[in-house]
Structures are given as structure tokens and as C-alpha cells.
Amino acid sequence: MSTAPLLDVKDLRVGLRRDDRVLYAVDGVNLRIERGETLGLVGESGSGKSTTGLALMKLTPRSSWPHLHGQILFDGRDVLSMNDSQLRALRGRDISMVLQDPMTSLNPVFDIGDQIAEGIRIHTHVPERELPERAIEVLRRVRIPDPVTRLRAYPHQLSGGMKQRVVGAVAIACQPRLLIADEPTTSLDVTIQAQYLDLLKGLQRESNLAMLFITHDLGVVARMCDRVAVMYAGQIVETAPVRELFHRPAHWYASALIGGMPKLGRKIDRLISIPGAPPRLDSMPTGCRFAPRCPNVQARCREAVPDVAQIDSEHSVRCWFPKVAASGATA
Amino acid sequence: MSALLRKPIFVAAFALSATLLLVAVFAPWFAPHNPMEGNLLERLMPPAWEDGGTWRHVFGTDILGRDILSRLIYGARVSLAVCALAILLAGSVGSSLGIVAGYFGGVVDTIIMRIVDLAISLPMILLALLFGVLFGPSFNNIVVIISLVLWSQFARMARGETLKIKANDYIDLARSAGASPLRIMLHHVLPNVAGSLIVLATLQVGTVIIMEASLSFLGVGVPPPLPAWGSMIAEGRSYVVSAWWLCIFPGLAVLLTVLSANILGDAFTDELNPTLHEGRR
Numbered sequence: 001m002s003t004a005p006l007l008d009v010k011d012l013r014v015g016l017r018r019d020d021r022v023l024y025a026v027d028g029v030n031l032r033i034e035r036g037e038t039l040g041l042v043g044e045s046g047s048g049k050s051t052t053g054l055a056l057m058k059l060t061p062r063s064s065w066p067h068l069h070g071q072i073l074f075d076g077r078d079v080l081s082m083n084d085s086q087l088r089a090l091r092g093r094d095i096s097m098v099l100q101d102p103m104t105s106l107n108p109v110f111d112i113g114d115q116i117a118e119g120i121r122i123h124t125h126v127p128e129r130e131l132p133e134r135a136i137e138v139l140r141r142v143r144i145p146d147p148v149t150r151l152r153a154y155p156h157q158l159s160g161g162m163k164q165r166v167v168g169a170v171a172i173a174c175q176p177r178l179l180i181a182d183e184p185t186t187s188l189d190v191t192i193q194a195q196y197l198d199l200l201k202g203l204q205r206e207s208n209l210a211m212l213f214i215t216h217d218l219g220v221v222a223r224m225c226d227r228v229a230v231m232y233a234g235q236i237v238e239t240a241p242v243r244e245l246f247h248r249p250a251h252w253y254a255s256a257l258i259g260g261m262p263k264l265g266r267k268i269d270r271l272i273s274i275p276g277a278p279p280r281l282d283s284m285p286t287g288c289r290f291a292p293r294c295p296n297v298q299a300r301c302r303e304a305v306p307d308v309a310q311i312d313s314e315h316s317v318r319c320w321f322p323k324v325a326a327s328g329a330t331a
Numbered sequence: 332m333s334a335l336l337r338k339p340i341f342v343a344a345f346a347l348s349a350t351l352l353l354v355a356v357f358a359p360w361f362a363p364h365n366p367m368e369g370n371l372l373e374r375l376m377p378p379a380w381e382d383g384g385t386w387r388h389v390f391g392t393d394i395l396g397r398d399i400l401s402r403l404i405y406g407a408r409v410s411l412a413v414c415a416l417a418i419l420l421a422g423s424v425g426s427s428l429g430i431v432a433g434y435f436g437g438v439v440d441t442i443i444m445r446i447v448d449l450a451i452s453l454p455m456i457l458l459a460l461l462f463g464v465l466f467g468p469s470f471n472n473i474v475v476i477i478s479l480v481l482w483s484q485f486a487r488m489a490r491g492e493t494l495k496i497k498a499n500d501y502i503d504l505a506r507s508a509g510a511s512p513l514r515i516m517l518h519h520v521l522p523n524v525a526g527s528l529i530v531l532a533t534l535q536v537g538t539v540i541i542m543e544a545s546l547s548f549l550g551v552g553v554p555p556p557l558p559a560w561g562s563m564i565a566e567g568r569s570y571v572v573s574a575w576w577l578c579i580f581p582g583l584a585v586l587l588t589v590l591s592a593n594i595l596g597d598a599f600t601d602e603l604n605p606t607l608h609e610g611r612r
Binding site for chain 2: 057059062063087088089090091092093095096097099100101104105106107108109110115118119122123167170171180
């Protein structure tokens with residue numbers, strides 16, 4: 001068991017009902033996260049990255065449950081076949097989450113001590129009188145100054161960055177093994193962002209916490225992640241170690257994303273953008289989903305969906321004609 | 332709250348409601364006479380300041396010689412008790428159903444909200460008369476009847492507010508922390524919708540008092556000899572030309588109570604939920 005990855009997602013598909021049709025927001029996603037590792041999940045808005053994150057805890061709307069396919073193995077256990085009480089035991093205990101907006105992530109009517117204690121209360125048998133102590137300990141871990149008085153503070157009394165730290169504290173209160181961070185720094189300003197990222201890194205080192213880091217910010221990816229998966233229109237188009245992706249992107253989309261990043265010290269007139277827009281869920285192209293926007297599109301791309309090809313053991317790409325030659329093996 | 336205390340109309344309404352509540356709770360100490368016992372020798376006496384009136388019966392006496400003031404004071408007790416119980420019953424049932432409907436959505440929502448639509452479309456007086464005829468007038472029945480009419484409002488408000496709260500990330504995070512639906516509804520939704528529901532409850536006080544008075548007036552309310560403002564008006568109706576005080580005083584009691592309850596309700600609305608009436612400021 002110890003050699004198996006912490007999280008192994010195989011061919012995950014998430015269908016959402018729209019009127020009478022089922023549209024697949026996530027369509028054949030493969031992911032693997034090792035213990036203590038950070039995997040970045042990058043993509044544009046609407047590419048299905050947040051839905052993927054929710055599906056890992058089976059938190060997508062109940063109406064989508066009949067349309068959840070594939071396999072999610074967390075520490076060898078199949079999440080998609082768990083019943084409600086098993087799911088509740090998994091959520092918050094083994095996997096927890098940090099969301100984008102700290103303003104709405106905390107319940108305004110409870111003080112932060114209560115909110116941190118809630119998870120502990122749900123998942124453990126720590127006696128009620130020891131909860132404040134435990135909460136203070138957790139606040140200390142997220143480097144909140146003066147945790148003893150902050151314990152009785154209400155969310156509106158804290159700044160955005162401070163709130164996001166509290167959200168982090170709530171998430172790690174039960175010592176989870178996997179943290180899903182869905183754009184946790186998007187609504188923070190840049191200096192606070194950097195502090196928050198450092199904090200997450202620190203927490204990860206302290207407790208061998210694995211992270212799925214969902215973002216559209218490649219700068220954050222470069223700083224935080226060990227490996228990156230690039231998502232486009234519900235599919236993962238490229239998976240690679242972070243350095244490899246930045247230096248040798250194989251998929252034309254990933255390459256365009258990285259080419260679009262402004263670099264310090266290089267003078268540019270305009271920011272480069274990828275022409276066109278991602279396809280809508282209800283009108284996916286028959287072939288490669290990126291074909292309509294791809295600079296290197298060929299006839300075959302429009303006809304058939306490319307398989308995932310391995311470039312090396314750690315680098316895979318879903319493209320007929322990758323920028324970097326594949327070793328030939330297909331998955 | 333301190334801003335409210337600078338509005339004279341609020342202060343007046345607050346003072347009136349407080350007095351009424353005090354008088355109702357301590358009715359036996361305030362009432363000069365027994366409200367149920369009359370002296371036939373002193374029947375239909377006019378108020379003290381009219382010819383033939385006496386200060387022993389400040390607001391005069393009714394057809395059975397019972398003291399009007401004492402009956403008003405005990406009547407306040409009945410009105411307020413009906414009010415409190417009906418709002419409590421309707422509020423708890425309606426809010427629970429509304430929160431459940433809003434939280435789960437889908438089929439559950441559809442079923443509950445169609446029942447709400449049905450409840451709203453039923454004519455209240457007809458329902459009350461039917462109920463009164465079937466089960467006979469009693470204090471408990473009138474509470475149930477009024478609750479039957481009132482709960483739908485709470486359900487609607489609770490559902491709407493729940494939908495709003497549900498959009499907040501802390502609900503998703505609570506789910507991601509392994510909280511059960513019941514726990515989320517009780518710990519995360521309820522405390523956040525409670526403010527709006529309390530405001531709704533205060534706004535309903537006036538409505539309930541009028542309902543109770545109407546039902547008592549129609550004879551399906553609080554049964555005699557318990558004094559209720561509505562039934563006092565009904566009893567005095569046939570004598571209104573010769574003995575106006577039989578109807579006017581209970582009528583005034585209803586008017587002032589409802590007015591002050593509504594003013595308080597409005598003030599609380601503005602105070603607790605300023606976004607609701609932004610246009611007004």
C-alpha cells in the first residue's frame with residue numbers, strides 16, 4: 001500500500017444535467033498525487049478544474065452522481081462507491097479544501113474558534129473543553145499572531161489575508177492528508193499572496209500534506225508545484241514535472257500558455273494571447289478539443305481525439321503532433 | 332438601536348407595546364374588576380366622563396354589567412397569547428420546511444413549495460370557519476387556524492434566504508469538512524436566516540391580532556366567557572347606536588396594538604436588514 005499513490009484518478013468523467021442533456025464538464029481525467037506532493041491543475045475558467053476538485057470528494061451536485069464515471073482511489077479506497085457516512089468521514093478528515101474567496105468562506109455568525117473546532121467536533125472525540133486549546137494550536141500553525149484573543153474574533157473583524165489563514169486553519173484542523181486548494185490566493189493582493197503560499201509550503205513540509213493546487217496563475221504554479229497537469233475543455237492535455245513543462249511544453253496549448261506569460265526584463269508591446277475561445281460544453285469538436293485554436297492543426301486533429309502519449313515516464317501529452325517528440329508508447 | 336431611540340414615533344410605539352405586554356402579563360393586578368363577572372344592576376353604564384358614568388367603571392360596562400376596562404386588559408392577554416403561540420408554531424414549522432426546501436432543492440423543494448402555494452391560495456376566513464365548525468371554537472384551535480395561514484410566509488422567506496446563504500463558500504466548505512445536511516442546516520443556515528425570520532415574525536404580530544379579532548368577531552375564535560377584543564366588538568354590535576363604548580374601546584385597542592406592532596416591525600426591519608429597504612432611505 002505504501003508504494004501506491006495517495007490519490008489515483010482514472011478516467012474520471014463528471015456529467016452535469018442541462019435541461020434534458022448530460023454535458024461532461026470533466027471528460028476522461030487521469031491524475032496521480034503522491035504523498036506530500038503538490039500537483040498543480042492549470043486551466044482557463046470553465047475548463048473543469050474546479051469540478052474535478054469537487055469530484056475528488058464526491059461533492060458535485062447529487063443530480064450529477066449518476067453521471068460520475070471512472071475511478072477515484074484515495075489511499076486505495078474507491079471514493080465514488082462510498083456511501084454518505086463514509087464520504088462524511090473522508091471529507092475534512094482525509095481530504096479538505098480551501099476555496100478562492102475568504103470573504104464568503106467563513107460563517108459570519110460564529111467566531112473563528114467555533115469554526116475551527118467544528119471539524120474537530122465532527123471527526124474526533126476531543127472533549128468540548130479542550131477544543132479552544134486545540135483551535136489555538138491550529139491558529140498558531142497558520143501563523144496567526146495573538147491566537148488566544150483571535151479565537152473569539154468574528155470573521156468581519158479580520159482582514160482578507162487573515163481570513164484566508166483562518167480558512168486554512170479550518171482545513172488543516174483534522175490533519176488531512178490531501179488539501180485541495182482551489183485558487184486560494186486569487187482574491188488576495190500580491191504581497192499577501194506570497195505570504196500565504198509560503199505558509200502552505202510550510203504546512204506541507206510539517207505534516208507531509210499532499211496538495212492539489214488549482215489555479216490559472218502559472219507564476220503560482222512555478223512557485224508551488226512539483227508537477228503540473230494542464231486542463232483544457234474538460235480534459236488533461238499535458239502532465240509534466242513543473243520545470244519540464246516550463247522548458248519543454250509538448251502540447252500546443254500549454255506552450256501557448258507559457259509563451260503568453262510576460263517575463264521580467266524583456267520589453268514587450270502587447271501581451272500575447274491565444275486566438276479564439278474554448279469550446280462550449282454543448283458543442284465540443286469531434287477531434288482534438290484544441291484543434292480550432294491550435295497553430296499547428298492538421299487534418300487528423302479535426303477527425304479523431306488524440307490518445308495520451310508518454311514523452312517519458314513523467315511527461316505525457318494528449319496531442320497527435322506534440323511539440324516535443326513522444327516516445328511512441330500510448331496510455 | 333440608539334438611532335431608533337431618537338425617533339419619537341418608535342419610542343411611542345415601543346412604550347405602548349411595552350405597556351400592553353406588562354398589563355397583559357400582570358392582568359390580575361391591573362384590572363379593577365373580575366372580567367367575567369357582571370353586576371346586572373350596573374349594565375350598560377357609559378364611560379366615566381359621560382352622563383351617568385362612574386369612575387368605578389372608567390370605560391363603562393357591557394350588557395351583562397361587566398367592566399369594559401377589565402375585559403380589555405384580560406383581552407390583551409388572550410390576543411398576545413394567541414399571537415405568541417401562533418407565530419411560534421407557524422414560525423418553527425414554516426421556517427424548518429422552508430430551510431429544508433431551499434437546502435435540498437429539486438423534488439423536495441418542488442413538493443414543499445407547491446404545498447405552500449396551496450396554503451396561500453386558500454381563503455383564510457373560509458378555512459377558519461370550516462375548522463371552527465368542525466372542531467368547535469377553542470383557544471387551541473384558533474392558534475392552529477392562524478398558524479395554518481401563517482406558516483407559508485415563513486416557509487417562503489426561509490427558502491429564499493436559504494438559497495442566498497447556500498451560495499456562500501462556507502456551506503461548501505462545511506460539506507467538504509464532512510458536516511451532515513442536518514448539521515449544516517442547523518449550524519450554518521439557521522443562524523444566518525434567523526435575523527430575517529425574526530423581522531418577519533414582528534411584522535406578523537399585527538396581522539395575527541387582526542386575524543384573532545376577526546375570527547372572534549365571527550364567533551369561531553376564543554369562546555366566551557373568555558374576553559377577546561374581537562368578540563367584545565361582536566357582542567356590542569347590536570347596541571352600537573345607544574352604547575358606542577361597547578365597540579369603540581376594543582376597536583381602539585386593536586388599532587393601537589396593531590399600529591405599534593407594525594411600527595416596531597418596520598423599525599426592526601430597517602435596523603436588522605438595512606439592504607431590504609435601501610430605496611426608502
